Amino acid sequence: MGLVSFVFTKFDAEKKKELQKGMQLKQDIIIKGVKVKKVGKTGEVIEIDFGARVDYSPDIARISIEGAATFVESPEDTKTIKASFDKNKKLPAKWGVNILNIILIRANIKILMLSQDLNLPPHIGMPTIGANHKVSEYIG
Numbered sequence: 001m002g003l004v005s006f007v008f009t010k011f012d013a014e015k016k017k018e019l020q021k022g023m024q025l026k027q028d029i030i031i032k033g034v035k036v037k038k039v040g041k042t043g044e045v046i047e048i049d050f051g052a053r054v055d056y057s058p059d060i061a062r063i064s065i066e067g068a069a070t071f072v073e074s075p076e077d078t079k080t081i082k083a084s085f086d087k088n089k090k091l092p093a094k095w096g097v098n099i100l101n102i103i104l105i106r107a108n109i110k111i112l113m114l115s116q117d118l119n120l121p122p123h124i125g126m127p128t129i130g131a132n133h134k135v136s137e138y139i140g
Contacts, residue, residue, distance in 0.1 A: 001095055002072045004045055006106055010066040015118040017060055025123050026055045029104060032066070034085040036078055045070050046078045048091075048099055052107040054115070054123045063114050063123075069103055 033049040048071070053064040073081070077095070084092045091099055112122055 001077075001098055003069065003102055004072050005070040006067065006102070008065055008067040008110060010064075011110075011114065012065070013061075013063040013114045013118055015061040015120060019056075019060060019121070023060055024057045026057065027123055028053050028055075029100070029107065031085070031089075031091060031100075034082050034091075036082050037070070043072075044075055044078050045072050046081055047071075048103070050103050050107070052103070052111060054111055056120060061118060061120050063111050063118075063120075065107060065110055065114075067103075067107070069099065069106075071099065 029050065029052045031048060031050055035047045035049070037045050037047055039045050048069045049066070050069065051064065051066045053062070055062050073095070081092060081095055084090065090096070108124055112124065115122060
């Protein structure tokens with residue numbers, strides 16, 4: 001499955017009050033819809049509409065984004081993905097993991113940037129170096 005396009009369509013970020021000890025983070029991602037779109041005279045792509053949200057609670061801040069990821073797949077697989085989503089509101093396992101990972105990577109980066117702009121802690125763990133970290137002298 002090849003990614004053709006990835007666009008964000010909505011950003012909503014609000015910090016209501018200052019951070020407090022014991023706050024909780026809740027992250028959620030949803031697939032809002034699946035559409036098959038015609039490309040050229042005979043081609044088709046599949047567009048996945050999504051939403052991602054991070055809540056800093058209790059009622060401290062909220063960041064939500066929406067967008068669409070467009071993929072190219074064989075016509076048979078495109079129909080299978082669309083039919084499966086229409087029937088049970090889930091992506092088929094064969095493609096779902098790949099689709100969700102692509103969306104998560106891009107959405108998490110954007111949410112991370114928005115959280116930094118609002119002076120909020122990151123919603124995902126970031127790599128850090130401890131005080132006792134030894135720097136390797138390997139250069140090859």
